Amino acid sequence: MAELGNGGLKLRIMSALVLMPLALAAAWFGWPWLPALVAAASAGMAVEWARLVDGGPSSSRALIIATVLAATVLAAFSYPAAACAVAVMGAAAVGAQTVGRGAPAPLWTAGGTAWLALSCVAFIWIAALAGRATVLWLLVLVWSVDVAAYAAGNAIGGPKLAPVLSPKKTWAGFFGGLAGAAAAGAGVAVATNGDLAVVALASIVLGFAAQLGDLVESVAKRRFNVKDTGGLIPGHGGLLDRLDSLLAAALALAALILLTGAPPLQWQTL
Numbered sequence: 001m002a003e004l005g006n007g008g009l010k011l012r013i014m015s016a017l018v019l020m021p022l023a024l025a026a027a028w029f030g031w032p033w034l035p036a037l038v039a040a041a042s043a044g045m046a047v048e049w050a051r052l053v054d055g056g057p058s059s060s061r062a063l064i065i066a067t068v069l070a071a072t073v074l075a076a077f078s079y080p081a082a083a084c085a086v087a088v089m090g091a092a093a094v095g096a097q098t099v100g101r102g103a104p105a106p107l108w109t110a111g112g113t114a115w116l117a118l119s120c121v122a123f124i125w126i127a128a129l130a131g132r133a134t135v136l137w138l139l140v141l142v143w144s145v146d147v148a149a150y151a152a153g154n155a156i157g158g159p160k161l162a163p164v165l166s167p168k169k170t171w172a173g174f175f176g177g178l179a180g181a182a183a184a185g186a187g188v189a190v191a192t193n194g195d196l197a198v199v200a201l202a203s204i205v206l207g208f209a210a211q212l213g214d215l216v217e218s219v220a221k222r223r224f225n226v227k228d229t230g231g232l233i234p235g236h237g238g239l240l241d242r243l244d245s246l247l248a249a250a251l252a253l254a255a256l257i258l259l260t261g262a263p264p265l266q267w268q269t270l
Contacts, residue, residue: 019242020143022037023037023139024136024139027127027132027135027136027139028132028136030127030132032076034124034127034135035072035075035076035124035127036076038072038076038120038123038124039069039072039073039076039120041120041239041243042068042069042071042072042116042117042120043065043068043069044230044232044238044239045068045116045238045239045240045243046064046065046067046068046069046113046116047065048229048230048238048239048240049064049068049112049113049116049229049240050064050065051229051230052112052220052221052224052226052229052240053104053105053108053109053112053220053224054104054105054224059097060094060097060098060109063090063093063094063097064094064109064113066090067086067087067090067091067093067094067113067117068087068090068113068116068117068120070086070090071083071084071086071087071090071117071118071120071121072117072120072121072124074086074121075120075121075124075125076124078128080121080124080125083117083121084118084121086117087113087114087117087118087121088114088118090113090117091110091111091113091114091117092110094109094110094113095107095109095110098110105223105224108220108223108224112220115247115251116247118251119246119247119248119250119251120247120250122250122251122253122254123138123246123247123250125254126138126250126253126254126257126263129257129263130257130263130265130266131263133188133192133265134253134263134264134265136188137184137185137188137192137199137203137265138206138246138249138250138253139246140184140187140188141181141184141185141188141203141206141207141210141249142206142210142245142246142249143184144180144181144183144184145177145178145180145181145184145207145210145211145245146177146180146210146214146245147180148176148177148179148180148181148183149173149174149176149177149180149211150173151176152170152172152173152175152176152177152179153168153169153170153172153173153176154173155172156170156172156173156176157170157172158170158171158172159171161173161174161215162215165215165218165219165222166215166218166219166222169215169218174211177207177210177211178204178207178208178211180207181203181204181206181207181208181210182200182203182204182207184203185199185200185201185202185203185204186199186200186203188203188265189265192265194264194265194266194267195267198264198267199264199265199267202256202264202267203264205252205256206249206252206253206256207249209248209249209251209252210245210246210248210249210252211245212248213244213245213246213247213248213249214244214245214248216244216248217229217240217241217244228241229241
């Protein structure tokens with residue numbers, strides 16, 4: 001969605017190609033590799049978030065990390081309800097602690113902690129409930145949204161999506177991302193004998209959620225006056241810079257499953 005030139009697009013694609021095999025392999029082989037990868041990523045993102053929001057003393061930062069990691073581990077061992085409870089109560093404790101110790105943004109600190117924890121729990125729950133095909137669909141969809149949005153924004157440019165919140169994102173990138181989501185959904189529907197129209201529509205909904213997650217993270221970085229959440233991934237910043245869209249899409253997909261009683265790839269059988 002940003003206009004950073006063809007060099008930026010190539011770097012984005014190359015970095016994605018480096019990360020894809022690890023994520024795809026974990027999704028394919030499932031337990032324990034996928035939960036272990038999610039747990040490692042959750043800890044890394046929690047560290048980045050604690051540093052980004054300047055969560056007060058070391059005890060507050062440790063509570064942020066412990067909340068996200070504990071919720072993820074509980075979900076990995078098939079305790080999703082307990083994991084959600086830990087996420088909510090831990091985030092509330094983080095908020096109370098940061099208020100009491102004068103941290104600069106207690107609502108951001110607590111809200112981001114809950115968002116990270118619940119998103120990781122949602123991803124693991126989806127994997128356990130819906131299986132490999134749905135996880136692969138979610139991953140491919142988010143990657144497609146990211147690349148298509150970036151390419152469309154770079155090639156077309158035009159009016160800004162939300163110049164006050166994120167000045168580099170464009171409407172062309174936004175709609176390009178939705179088109180990428182629809183294309184990914186259509187491809188997965190064909191590969192899995194799903195209902196093409198239904199899966200493509202669900203993919204557009206998740207594509208919207210993915211771009212909303214990216215926008216929210218951009219707002220957070222603007223709020224705390226940083227360019228990237230970290231420097232772990234060359235050309236992309238930190239884990240949060242790369243996984244913000246996936247976190248939001250996972251939450252949206254979990255909500256769709258809870259509302260309908262089945263994963264979207266199975267909706268044609270309802």
